[in-house]
Amino acid sequence: MYSHIEEKMKKSLAVLEDQLGNVRAGRANPKILDKIMVDYYGAPTPINQLANIMVPEARMITIQPWDASVLKEIEKEIQKSDIGINPNNDGKMIRLVFPDLTEERRKELVKDIKKMVEDAKVAIRSIRRDGIEEFKAKQKVSEITEDDLRSAEDQIQKLTDKYVGLIDKAYDDKEKEIMSV
Secondary structure, eight states: OOHHHHHHHHHHHHHHHHHHHTSOOSSOOGGGGTTOEEEETTEEEEGGGTEEEEEEETTEEEEEESSGGGHHHHHHHHHHSSSOOOOEEOSSOEEEEOOOOOHHHHHHHHHHHHHHHHHHHHHHHHHHHHHHHHHHHHHHTTSSOHHHHHHHHHHHHHHHHHHHHHHHHHHHHHHHHHHHO
């Protein structure tokens, strides 16, 4: 009965977790390469489909293409992207070395993730509002009783509290990761 509402809330949480995964916290995270597409024989292709991506050290990503002819193209696309790291190409693989974050940059990142978290909470509350409206409409046309409506409101509020709590936990985890690197 409430599964479609919970499904929407799950999707909102998944979007937030994906966004947080793309925030660079000083540690090397291969997810930052997910948005970069390389022209491979005329087709835009994600780097992870062209190369072996590894994190040999906490602050380094190595990219070793299976086809060496695409190395220059990968390097060019990384330079054009907004990740802010210059690739080092040794002819066989590309190394991305992440600099240490300054205290000021850490605080900026925490502000950025706070905004993402707030947007996710707004989305959850919007889903709650829409869900409650849906049940109020059902009660208005006598599909459900007033008690059913109250019960539905309680259940939807419980789901909302659950997902807001999960969002807060995701924020706390990411904040710790950023501030402790």
